[in-house]
């Protein structure tokens with residue numbers, strides 16, 4: 001019998017990619033205003049190509065971007081881009097549709113928790129920005145175990161904190177490799193949040209696949 005539902009955060013509850021896209025658009029526009037000579041669409045395309053090469057959380061992306069376009073870093077242009085990026089990011093931390101109402105329903109019957117690879121303060125900022133920080137009984141982040149999914153440590157740690165067995169918990173996440181596979185290995189029930197996932201090559205079968213978070217209410 002399921003007693004707790006454990007959610008991944010980025011691209012499961014938060015529309016992280018929408019935030020990323022809008023922040024990047026603002027950054028490119030600001031860099032163009034500051035003198036960068038590139039077409040907006042072309043600039044965006046190059047920026048996202050770099051993100052797919054270096055990872056979406058790569059912190060020096062604008063340095064690499066400017067080196068690619070200009071052959072050097074122009075600090076005035078880069079600063080304009082970073083400021084614009086951060087401004088938009090702050091206000092664009094949106095939950096996916098139906099997140100709040102679904103959490104409210106589930107909270108009546110289950111304990112709810114977050115298991116995120118984000119640093120603790122980042123995770124809490126995102127929860128606060130979405131105004132859902134009071135929905136969870138437990139929030140476990142990278143800071144607690146210093147291990148990232150698919151490492152099994154975070155999963156084992158949250159079980160210990162919840163004082164539950166894996167089969168009493170449902171894991172909901174947008175990554176087959178990082179959320180579903182390790183959870184399945186440990187005996188959790190798993191839900192693949194397909195709406196948030198990027199294309200992944202993985203032959204892992206979750207217990208359920210959902211296209212909207214509210215689909216959880218159909219079987220829970």
Ligand SMILES: [Mg+2]
Nearest residue numbers: 008010011174
């Ligand atoms: Mg995720």
